[in-house]
Amino acid sequence: MSARGEMTEETPKERILDGLGVAPGIGIGVAHIREAGSLDIPEYRVPAARVAAERQRLREAVTRARRQIGRLRSKARNRARVLTDTAADEVGYLLDAYFHMLKDSRLLRGADGRIAEGRVNAEAAVHAELMAIIESFQAMNDPYLAARVDDIREVGNRLLRQLMKTPTKPFPPMPKGCVVVADELTPADAAQINPERVGGIATATGGVQSHTAIMARALGLPAVLGVPGLLAEVRPGDQLLVDGDMGQIVVNPTPESVAAFKRQRSERLREKRRLIRLAKQPAVTRDGIEVTLLANVELPLEMANVADAGAAGIGLLRTEFLFMNQQTMPGEDQQYVTLRDMVERAEGRPVTVRTLDMGGDKAAFPIVGDARAAPASPLGMRGIRHSLFRPDILETQFRAILRAGAHGPVRVLLPMVTGVGEVRAARRILARAARRLIRRGAQIPDALPPVGAMIEVPAAALAADALAQVSDFFAIGSNDLTMFALAIDRTDEQVAHLYDPLHPAVLRLMQFSAAAAMRSRIPVSICGEIAGDPRFTALLLGLGFRTLSMTAARIPAVKNRIREVDLLAAERRARLIMEQVDPDRIKAFVDEFNARDPSAS
16 A cells, blocks of 8 residues: 555544634534635726726625625524524624625725726725725724624625625535534624534634624534634544633544543533523622622623623623724614613613723724824723714714613713713713703603713722712723733733733722722722633622623623622732732732632631
8 A cells, every 4th residue: 555545544643723712612523614715806997988887886796795695684584493592683683784784884985986086896996995994903902893804804705706706605514513614704604504513613713702703602602713724724524622611623633532522521511501500699799798790792692691691780881883884973863773772682780881982093983083183092082082072973872872771771981081071071961962852852761871980091090089079980991901000902912911900000900999989989890801700709809899790601600709709708818919019929819719718717
């Protein structure tokens, strides 16, 4: 037998590929590779006499793409019996978003303008505008906004395929228990996935906040994304283990690895079922102190997870999704309808709506300022300072929030506050918005909703006593507060390792802010990664926090930790920790307390 033949008969060696674990669980199955196929984009000049016809060709392709999305929406509805309610909602929402993006968006307007002004063919115009949008999104510091590039790319590629008459490949029949392997998966792809036949998902691109990740979690499928060179490493027929907790893909695992992973999967499923049962249980410490657990929400499609996780409400509703990928600012009615639906889905639980925090880079949003606006920077024109720079935008958003407040309890949260003047100015605009709505006869709450300040820059933390006099509540944004306090950009790989929420300076800013709120008898919550990590739960309780806000998926584990904690012991340990000056020693004290009996002194 030839050397080549001998190689093919050998047992393939086990290989481990690292990526991002974005949907928990362990899946085992045979690789089912989804190849979308690349597009070779034609580019040529269009004679002046043909420009009108080329623009018409673009419009016709848009119409065909919208019809295609419409068929996918119908298919998703018809397959609701094999999708969870959450997954069906998410597929429908995302396909609706794509449908509307093919009606009026920066992509379409920009491509049409390139044809008219540059006299290029429609494919080249769409591709050039798509690349310009993607570049601007990827340059952002905000990972949530940068992750939305997947949506733009999906719509752009779908439109290009219509122009080039290159149909999107449908999913072929999938063997039961297979692992779907692809460069990327879109919500349109997800509409074709039967979770009863798929054991896991692995892709070469995508992040924790991408829609592929959201869809995988909704479908209940283990998923690992962002695996470099995935398609070069995996062949059809390879056996794969997908560890969505550890963020690993094991290619052609040994029998010993399979047995070990199956044991781990059984243990994790038992633990998951145990935590799910906590959804109806109160978040109460061992010595009877109640803690409020709220959910952070970025998209409407996440609302289904809030009730399932046992959240007491929404502690942070990011409204940036309302402004994404639009040529013009969303109007009051458009914002109201979306917010009303989310408030109604909260079923009486309070919803804290954060006003627009557009970040330092304006490229993701419609034209909102002028040439004098600050450059792309987290220290520039963002948060409440941008809203006060454009009070018309803020008042429109306030009117939508007030109208949504007629359908359930809402609170208003102001991002990136640095001083009392900003809170007072925002309150004046809120009062003006209410007066105008009353004159119109619109339904709004009898009393104006509470207005809170996000404490996410050191200036706000150090001025917390003054801010508490003009605020109804505080929400401490631990991620940004850590970044600004330590002058560290987590997207910069050279310094990202220095990001440390347990740095004594960061802890003191958090403690000072919480103490100021308690002295003024206003509620204070903490959100960000530290709030959703059970390792830090006892420390936060010991520092005085009684409200934690996190992604819904983290609530069961945090609640479980709360029910183990003795608050008096946690307060003693927190006082000891706050006396330390060495971050490593602080970590050691935190880990030691978590490892021992929480009731021990």
